[in-house]
Amino acid sequence: MDEDCIFCIISKGEDKETEILKQDEELMCFRDINPAAPHHYLIIPKVHIVSCLxxxxxxHSLVERMAEMGKAVLLEQGVSDMTDIKLGFHIPPYTSVNHLHLHVVAPTEHISHYLRYKFTPGERFVEVDYFQKILRNSQPHSELHSCCPL
Known part of the structure; x- marks a missing residue:
């Protein structure tokens, strides 16, 4: 845990303003404080991991469980069209909190015009399915980035 990380504070239950929508032993979901669409949630691991890098x-199984929780929350919140969603990570330095968090956004057609660039795949944002392929194809003991002692 990082004592200064807002997501670590939330995961410990020390932030009373954040409504937790779903959680298990490993993951937690809550609303994004600056929603880009009517449904914009964040899925975080309770352990501190700096970023997707x-x-x-x-x-790969952690990322899969994060995506599964995101889809489950969307369904619980009344979103039925799973083809009109975005699931993905912002890539540093385009992250606002240095704690791994999966963006779950729906419907994509309602993403604010001014925020669409933040969720367009490229140097800022990687969709979860594409990122899963990268993880599955990377070799054991190879490193995408050496920012975490995991």
């Missing part, structure tokens, strides 16, 4: 090949 810290993930290694063996984290």
């Amino acid at each position: 810290c993930l290694q090949w063996y984290h």
